[in-house]
Amino acid sequence: MAAAAAEATGAEAGKSGGGRKKLLLIAVPMLLGGIGAGLWFGGILPNLLGMGHHDTAADARGAPQAEAPRPPAFFEMPEIIANLNATGRRPVYVKLRSKLEITRAEDAAAIQLAMPRLLDLFQTHLREMRPEELRGSAGTQRLREELVARANIAVAPPAGSTQAAPRITDVLFLEMLVQ
Structure with a gap:
């Protein structure tokens, strides 16, 4: 046991x-x-x-330091007046004054060279918009995002180029009148 x-x-x-x-x-x-x-x-x-x-x-003691961030630069856009895609007999227009916020002031020359393409892309987008799409802050924000995307497309260097592309970070509306 x-x-x-x-x-x-x-x-x-x-x-x-x-x-x-x-x-x-x-x-x-x-x-x-x-x-x-x-x-x-x-x-x-x-x-x-x-x-x-x-x-x-x-x-x-002399170790390399990172560069301090640069303040943004601004580029004045010419005034744009475009008719909107409105239904009815009466035409509706938008008047837009804006500035582009760019990362480097040196990019202003490249943006000036791309100005015809930039204006064309802005105009064609505005002509396709309906007046109700521009109402309120949400409509303005959607327009801003679309114009930033189009501006970066317009200022991009040609394919195969070794040139650095200017970068547009924002579109600031100085005046936007829908009439």
Whole structure:
């Protein structure tokens, strides 16, 4: 009877030992992952790997610094008057004065060269719009987004060119009159 009790105790010990192994196989990687995540999001691990913020003393010793962001430049667009796609006998017109926000002031010359294409794209889009599409701030925002996309298409350099493309980031409406 003592031998049977010893075997039963040994079997129970074997079962509980397997449970401990499974627990260790699950708990240890989770614990290490938690510690790693804490070090990463705490900023310690990126600094150890050389991916964190640089030492300001090293920057003062002559390490190259990144350029400060440039303020945007603005390009004045000529006034555009276009008739809208209106139903009925009476024509509806839109008068638009705007400025283009560009990333670099040096791009103004390239935009001036592309002005005929830019005006054509703006005019054709405005002629296709209905007066109700321009109502409210949502209509104005949709028009702005469409004009930015068209402006970037208009100023893009020809295919195969190595010239950097000017980038238009926004169209600012100075005056928009629908009549």
